[in-house]
Amino acid sequence: MLNIKKVVHNILEVSDPDDRFGKAFDIFLITLILLNVLALVLETVDPIQEVMGDFFYWFEFYSVMFFVVEYVLRVWTITLNPEFSHPVWGRVRYLFTAIALIDLFAILPSILPLLRLDLRFLRLFRVMRIFRLLRIARYFRALNIIIEVFRSKKEELVIIVSFILFMLVFAASLMYYIENEAQPEAFASIPHAMWWGVATLTTVGYGDVYPITPLGQTLGAFIALLGIGLFALPTGILASGFSEEIKKRKSISSSCPHCGEKLED
Secondary structure, X not given: OHHHHHHHXXXXXXXXXXXXXXXXXXXXXXXXXHHHHHHHHHOOOHHHHHHHHHHHHHHHHHHHHHHHHHHHHHHHHHHHOHHHOOOOHHHHHHHOOHHHHHHHHHXXXXXXXXXXXXXXXXXXXXXHHHHHHHHHHHHOHHHHHHHHHHXXXXXXXXXXXXXXXXXXXXXHHHHHHHHOOOOOOOOOOHHHXXXXXXXXHOOOOOOOOOOOOHHHHHHHHHXXXXXXXXXXXXXXXXXXXXXHHHHHHHHHHOEOOOOOOEOOO
């Protein structure tokens, strides 16, 4: 049984370029995920859905069965990873890792209908099948770099996002009190004014809601200018994060894995 567990673990988790079975499994899984996303897109086209509705149903059914078995096998074999070696707590820790949660969210939308919930509510979860596309992140270095950048810069991003949310609430509150009397329908409440705040802070400016009083227009112009600089901050943080992560990976790849000394060209 232990030998079987090791073989399954090597195919699922160990990225060995010489492992033909593991490589073939990775290619098959990536192809299946992409086909699932393609099916999700095509089944929203009525003429295609009318002709291929049964095919989409059974393709989804067998895909989910495969993903469920794969998920269970990953949980079963993960204890061979030293980081999750404990038979109980190791598996619990693994279940709450980002990649395991993505795997779970990829299959949940197809399992939830078995609980006999309100069908109108289930339509939302069908869209969540797009999470299957995120599973490809474990196979592509570029996507792993993106995840690592967000992880390393999470404190700075949280601060910036918090400040943006504060500015949104502040601007919407001011605009509500300025414009409510002149436009009681467009600025009926602070949440209504937040739609204007989002469109203005992001400099999209849909033009469906806008201030008409002189004071409101002055505030709107100031918020629009502030939005240009405000949304440049996360861009700068992520750009520096990408630069640091790429330099770090280049430094690791050019160093000896045993002694850490820089290798000669």
